[in-house]
């Protein structure tokens with residue numbers, strides 16, 4: 001399928017989260033964190049103005065903003081907001097970090113902004129400056145991951161464009177830049193090396209069908225959406241050259257938590273001899289969680305499974321199992337792409353340990 005691009009691949013930037021100094025708020029004029037409301041995409045592009053931390057925490061829980069890297073940015077802006085308002089900044093860090101348990105970046109971003117605020121003796125501008133640094137660093141990491149991942153992927157198949165399968169949404173909607181796994185795909189597309197993007201719909205909240213398809217359409221990628229359970233027959237038909245996914249947390253053994261449905265793809269990829277590649281910034285590595293069993297998987301309301309856009313799918317009162325993420329063991333991961341390069345899970349962790357030695361502040 002070829003789609004008429006709404007934008008050149010280089011130009012499109014949805015700005016999922018940003019800071020405004022002075023906007024009309026519920027409290028008169030003041031600072032706010034502005035979020036592109038991803039629950040309303042692709043139908044409409046509307047923004048939510050968060051002028052206090054409870055509104056921001058609620059937005060994170062409802063997935064108005066979601067995806068690991070941008071949650072780090074939002075966590076930091078949230079702390080800057082608490083500081084600017086003169087709220088209890090320490091309590092704000094707790095509230096933000098606990099809003100969703102699996103994405104490590106959320107608490108990491110909040111703690112970084114808090115450390116800057118504390119070191120400055122309680123200067124709200126110091127927290128905001130740190131949030132802006134995190135925002136910029138994420139854009140830089142995204143560009144480096146895109147370049148590293150596209151070089152690696154391009155070398156897998158020399159003589160024709162690649163067919164890439166992805167799950168959930170990992171593009172510009174989750175980042176200060178173009179994202180993680182989808183940034184790699186976008187780079188391949190820019191280089192004329194993308195033959196087909198296969199987009200898993202990603203039940204139950206359809207981040208693939210709603211958001212990745214939206215990004216693919218905006219940037220003119222050749223793509224098709226499939227129901228998650230069609231992936232097996234796609235592999236069997238030999239239609240997948242590469243699987244790329246993001247990560248919400250990478251434990252110290254290289255086990256990786258990502259959107260539920262990722263682990264079955266890793267099993268399928270192994271069975272069919274297809275590379276399974278995780279793309280994530282180093283900030284997603286959590287050396288304090290020793291292994292995959294230690295990763296806390298967010299359990300969400302069963303209504304997300306038993307209903308679709310408020311319409312019941314099951315007999316009334318049906319119980320449901322609704323983990324938001326699953327964990328892929330390192331043995332099933334061919335490579336992890338970070339801003340530092342393309343390495344095995346073991347080597348990625350070794351690099352993270354070396355960098356942590358230089359940056360002990362952010363280790364809990």
Ligand SMILES: CSC[C@@H](O)[C@@H](O)C(=O)COP(=O)(O)O
Nearest residue numbers: 066067068168170180246247259
């Ligand atoms: C680069 S984003 C990586 C992950 O955060 C992404 O794949 C994912 O699982 C997001 O889940 P979500 O529940 O939509 O926040």
